[in-house]
Amino acid sequence: MDEIRIIIAGGGTGGHLFPAIAIGEKIQSLYKNSHIHYMGSIFGIESKVLPVKLYPHTLLPIKGIQRNFSFNSIMKNIGLPYFYLKSLSIAQELFDELLPNIVVGTGGYASAIPIKLGIKNKLPVVLQEQNSYPGLTTRVYASRANIVCTAFGEAHSYLKEAKCLLTGNPIRSNISLGLRENGAKIFKLNASLTTLFVFGGSQGSIVLNQLIEKLVNELKITNFQVLWQTGSKHYNRYKHLDSDLIRVLPFIDSMADAYALSDLIFSRSGALTISEIMAVGKASILLPFSKAAENHQYKNAKTLADYNAAVLLEERTVNSEIVYRTIKNALNNKNKLMKMGQKAKSMSKLNATENIANHIIELALA
Structure with missing residues (x-):
């Protein structure tokens, strides 16, 4: 069995890093003689995650472009040429030492330099795009990549010169294996009650937390219960609201069981x-983060809403009254919940991680 050496570059946020890790782990499970080397940024979440996992990695001193015109942003952008050249030098040394067979980019500013070097060295390049509206790095390099693996068909209209394959997103392999009874036991809730699951991603969402805080009294007198992940940074502000019907937690490890317990999800709309919502087939109310790059969260949410698989709310018009009315109407209509969940499930791509990994292995061995 020939050895294959693969550079997987991506990071800055978990939305780019965790697909990279999922792909790398799947490749190694499918092809034992594979060497995976991750690349990211010293400023991204990967600087904390990769060392803990003990995965071979190189972190570049590269930052993303600041896209507003504040004084602080302008000052940060002034230093970009220096960081770029330094990162380019470090990356080139790694390429010369490792001699990779292929480069995989999962997006974010940390992936741009490795992708550029892969193309320059005439190596196969595979991009994995998580969002319905492709990120800047994907848009720049898609036409020169061998394959762009997309999560949403809507992305293809922005990548007309690229070879796109609709594969779905790499997600946790056990995410759909949770049990409602386990969720009730873990979170000390009632498995027989209708459950609203609220979360704003791993870091939590200030806006979602504030909206739910304003609704606590109304929620306590309804016939359903709430599982609420605030995010670790925000937990102390809301922990006093914990009760038998409203479970307030800083972070949830057992996401599969949390999804299984839920009947309706109220969340942000990161890729x-x-x-994951599609994979577990759950109805959802989505409130996109309005300051997400190029408004990609809105476009992700709209993809589901247009298919009647979710309800889309917007920060600029939302208030606690609208949220409460939307939640109550959904939870009091079991048929609507079921249909929304079925629609979401039908949009899910099974075996996405394995399909992407197989394409990468095939190109690496070609």
Whole structure:
């Protein structure tokens, strides 16, 4: 069995890093003689995650472009040429030492330099795009990549010169294996009650937390219960609201069981969140983060809403009254919940991680 050496570059946020890790782990499970080397940024979440996992990795001193015109952003952008050249030098040394067979990019500013070097060295390049509206790095390099693996068909209209394959997003392999009874036991809730699951991603969402805080009294007198992940940074502000019907937690490890317990999800609409909601086939109310780059969360949410698989709310018009009315109407209509969940499930791509990994292995061995 020939050895294959693969560079997987991506990071800055978990939305780019965790697909990279999922792909790398799947490749190694499918092809034992594979060497995976991750690349990211010293400023991204990967600087904390990769060392803990003890995966071979290189972190570049690269930052993303600041896209507003504040004084602080302008000052940060002034230093970009220096960081870029330094990162380019480090990356080139790694390429010369490792001699990779292929480069995989999962997006974010940390992936741009490795992708550029892969193309320059005439190596096969595979991009994995998580969002319905492709990120900047994907848009720049898609036409020169061998394959762009997409999560949403809507992305293809922005990548007309690229070879796109609709594969779905790499997500946790056990995410759909949770049990409602386990969820009730873990979170000390009632398995027989209708459950609203609220979360704003791993870091939590200030806006979602504030909206739910305003609704606590109304929620306590309804016939359903709430599982609420605030995010670790925000937990102390809301922990006093914990009760038998409203479970307040800083972070949830057992996401599969949390999804299984839920009947309706109220969340942001990052790419991986959307993909997990589709995989578990749950109805959802989505409130996109309005300051997400190029408004990609809105476009992700709209993809589900247009298919009647979710309800889309917007920060600029939302208030606690609208949220409460939307939640109550959904939870009091079991038929609507079921149909929304079925629609979401039908949009999910099974075996996405394995399909992407197989394409990468095939190109690496070609």
